[in-house]
Amino acid sequence: MISRGLEGIVANTTRLSDVLGEKGQLIYAGYDINELAGKVSFEETIFLLWNERLPDRAELDHLSAELRAHRELPAQVVEFLKAAPGAANPMDVIRTAVSMLGLYDDSKGDSREANYARCLSLTAKIGVLTGYYHRARQGKDLPPVRTDLGEAAHFLYLLNGEEPTKEAADTLDLAYVLHADHGMNASTFTARVVVATLTDVYSAVTAALGALKGPLHGGAHEGVIVMLKEIGDEDKVDAWVDAQFAQKKKIMGMGHRVYKTLDPRAPHLRDMAVKLTAQLGEPKWVRMSERIAELVKQKKNLNANVDFYSATVYYSLGLPTDLFTPIFAIARTAGWTAHILEQLADNRLYRPLSEYTGMPVGLTVKPIDER
Ligand SMILES: CC(C)(COP(=O)(O)OP(=O)(O)OC[C@H]1O[C@@H](n2cnc3c(N)ncnc32)[C@H](O)[C@@H]1OP(=O)(O)O)[C@@H](O)C(=O)NCCC(=O)NCCS
CATH class of the missing domain: 1.10.580.10 (Citrate Synthase, domain 1)
Structure with a gap:
């Protein structure tokens, strides 16, 4: 198999x-x-x-x-x-x-x-x-x-x-614990x-x-901020999400190989994001995120993963996007x-097998000038 x-x-x-x-x-x-x-x-x-x-x-x-x-x-x-x-x-x-x-x-x-x-x-x-x-x-x-x-x-x-x-240090400390x-x-x-x-x-x-x-692993949350900035406004979220699906593009921060329900780390980061963006006077980032999450859940039954809200948390802490990963x-x-x-x-070498799908064996080597 x-x-x-x-x-x-x-x-x-x-x-x-x-x-x-x-x-x-x-x-x-x-x-x-x-x-x-x-x-x-x-x-x-x-x-x-x-x-x-x-x-x-x-x-x-x-x-x-x-x-x-x-x-x-x-x-x-x-x-x-x-x-x-x-x-x-x-x-x-x-x-x-x-x-x-x-x-x-x-x-x-x-x-x-x-x-x-x-x-x-x-x-x-x-x-x-x-x-x-x-x-x-x-x-x-x-x-x-x-x-x-x-x-x-x-x-x-x-x-x-x-x-x-203390608040900034405690916020990052909790993000460290969750990751x-x-x-x-x-x-x-x-x-x-x-x-x-x-x-x-x-x-x-x-x-x-x-x-x-x-970007399919730790690089995803940088993509979340790029996405939020690209969308720009709350009233553009629905059309943007539709366009992503129409183009079969993935939405960063959504979906997970193992979690088939909500990533348990996401609500903690969401709560932090709500608090921080409210303090910054930019609650629209969380509202946009919530709407994206809602639409992706409805359309694809995918849930937000850890990166979806940690992106907004780090952004709100004033951390540069390329330091998120x-x-x-x-x-x-x-x-x-x-x-x-x-x-x-308790070591044991990892050495899986692969199934060969190349040319059937039996080819013969032609002299280079005849290939
Ligand atoms: C994390 C991830 C790689 C897991 O992928 P996976 O287990 O290989 O899941 P698949 O790619 O097989 O996806 C299954 C279906 O959901 C869709 N899907 C998965 N993640 C999606 C996303 N973020 N946006 C839109 N559609 C998505 C796939 O296109 C596929 O649809 P299809 O069956 O119509 O082809 C994937 O969800 C993803 O790329 N997410 C975005 C990157 C991200 O946030 N990574 C951080 C993970 S913590």
Whole structure:
């Protein structure tokens, strides 16, 4: 039997997260995402994914301190971020910088402790290199990393050069929690396939970044903002959606391979989007989104996915559109690294088969001048 795109195929077991497509439920290590959202920070979520349990106060403080202590980038990576083309897709820059981090990590050994240390270092640095690149491409200075801010607040601090409001930091923190892991999605599968060859952690995360960049995966929410701006006004939504369907074009942020009902992350992001756009005096973005979601549901029975509302949340926070996917990547590094550690703990190489549909065997090679 062939399953194109491996749809419906169970490729491995995992204790980290479960996506129940029919129920619209997402579980991280035994906790429903609706239980975690608003109650745990991104740092607690990282601990949960790496340890399969929530930390106590001392463990959380320890992990937070460790992450903060590993923010500093190697000088060569900083030089690269300054030299990288300002017009590049930031995901290309981040992917290259993560690969470079591997060059300057001279730690040895392949024990769980050694790989855990690499995962921690990478998780601590990915937000920093994203923030630094964003500043560098605008010709701005690169402020020294700080150790008095949590992950979300520190990222916003690097982007804007000033401390974020508590509300902005909490909003991004919750978006990080919601994006941290998601079963065997394409980039996580990529990370697991790559590390299962017993290559290194950096190669696996570099590959995962390449997968996440695609518009059918993490790149979708950038498309949502492009779409909303293209539509422009609430009274143009219906005609625009009809035209998309007539041209058989996909509507970004709608549909999901696994969820056949509402993506459980979407309502949390919708609530944030409603609050933020109201504060900004631009509630029309959410109203337009709601109408698109309604029409797509009616016409195709497709539901909004995580990207549909996170786009508006990030936009309302003043984050540049081309950093939406990098922000997803920062959050998902928690999941990728957890899956890498889980894969390595009980490794088996991924090696599926393919069905050959080429020419029947038996062709003979003609001399080149006779072909
Ligand atoms: C996520 C996605 C790739 C899942 O796709 P999939 O499981 O391969 O689903 P299919 O492409 O087989 O779609 C099934 C049907 O729904 C339609 N469909 C799926 N997503 C659609 C969308 N976003 N807009 C319009 N139609 C869509 C397909 O055209 C297809 O219709 P058909 O049966 O008439 O040909 C797909 O829904 C998509 O491209 N969405 C937009 C990108 C996006 O938001 N990605 C982020 C995912 S978190």
